[in-house]
Amino acid sequence: MGDVAFHTATTVDEALSLVGDGSDAKVVAGGSDLIVQARGGRDLPANVVAIHRIEALRGIDASGDLTLGALASHADITASAAIRSTWTALADASAIVGSHATRNVGTIGGNVMNASPAMETGAPLLVLDARVTLRSAAGGDRTVPIDELWTGPGRTSAQPGELLIDVVVPSLPAHSGSAYVRLEYRRAMEIAIVGASACVTLDGDVVTSAAVALTAVGPTLLRSPSAAAAVIGTTGDAAALAAVAAGASADASPISDLRANEDYRRAMIGVIAKRAVDVAIRRARGEEFPIPATPVFMEGSAR
Amino acid sequence: MKHAATLNVNGMAYPVELEGDATLLDAIREDIGLTGTKTGCDDCECGACMVMIDGRPVNSCTYLALQAQGSEITTVEGLADGDELSAIQSAFLDQGGVQCGYCTPGMLVSAHALLRHNPDPSEEEIRLALSGNLCRCTGYAKIAEAVMAAAKATA
Secondary structure, eight states, X not given: OOOOEEEEOOSHHHHHHHHSSSSOOEEESSOHHHHHHHHTTXXXXXXXXXXXXXXXXXXXXXXXXEEEETTOBHHHHHXXXXXXXXXXXXXXXXXXXXXXXXXXXXXXXXXXXXXXXXXXXXXXXHHTTOEEEEEETTTEEEEEEHHHHEEETTEESOOTTOEEEEEEEOOOOTTEEEEEEEEOSSXXXXXXXXXXXXXXXXXXXXXXXXXXXXXXXSSSOEEOHHHHHHHTTXXXXXXXXXXXHHHHHHHOOOOOOSSOOHHHHHHHHHHHHHHHHHHHXXXXXXXXXXXXXXXXXHHHOOO | OEXXXXXXXXXXXXXXXXXXXXXXXXXXXXIIOOOSSOOSSSXXXXXXXXXXXXXXXXXXXXXXXXXXXXXXXXXXXXXXXXXXXXXXXXXXXXXXXXXXXXXXXXXXXXXXXXXXXXXXXXXXXXXXXXXXXXXTTOOHHHHHHHHHHHHHHHO
């Protein structure tokens, strides 16, 4: 515990002036990542700017494209009927972050800016082609595609003085479906061993477009072009899903760590990617599939 | 650098002076002196430190105390009405939902929040709502039964 300055900003402009004054201020929303990191040996920053009282950053607007204020919590996302029905992969992901307590404080903005390659919401944001708005006192707003935001584990392309304002997720064509599935060792307070998200659009029975992204198998969240290509033009039959699995394993570049070794991750990412694509196709066909997709799949499915 | 602040805990306003990196758990236990809230893993895993902030369960070990200014904080001490135990507290006693007792305050807070939000939960909903609370004695069956009994008692 050290000498930490603490400010609570109540407006975006106030937050921007506090983070833009060259004092290396760190923004905190719910605080869970920041404090857990400090316990892990990293120092807490000397200058903390709390943004949790900025009402303007709190909302979820699903009237056209989906706009998530930086402070939208995982509990808010999980409870949103629009997100559950349209951007379902995101609901699958937020619903399994930590526990109820984590979901009450954890925010989409904190998740995105913490840039963990194991974050649950990252792969869904990739397959849903999300973009973020970064704002600075000097430079105004700029829009960054989510692919260009994450540059490494814990690193983003945001500049000092920039604040994440919102995450925008485009609306989807008709007959689309999405899903996020993770491999987990326990039901709560878990982080993905590996995870995968898929978003597909159908024409009749055939997949006409697909995106697949992978969690915890690289230095950032990864797209898997091979897995996506393997399902386009198919009905998502067993042969196509096997090709999805092979493609995901080929595109992954996992490491060994405390939770799993490289070989296990590479083998499992194929299985999980296949399940994510399968659920996305089922949802695109209008089939009801529980949210979150993860525990039901692990316990009840014969596939 | 100490920051003067006021924390509202169980309906009382406590003036405190806190370091910028003080956790809500430390403020509640060390500065305010309410020791019902427990320090377990101190790493956002076990739920022994569970409190409610504005009615929602939060791990106080990983929440900055200064962020809780302006919110209503409820600890396990705030669940009883004077000397009268709440339904959930009585049910834990009656059903044997307490073994060593270390996880109990956190379990009670999570269960209390669940029942306020969902007065008639299924066993699956109870287990999910308590999934962020670890019991090192593994007494989960009796804990879940206690929450069911409390739900029935207040129905």
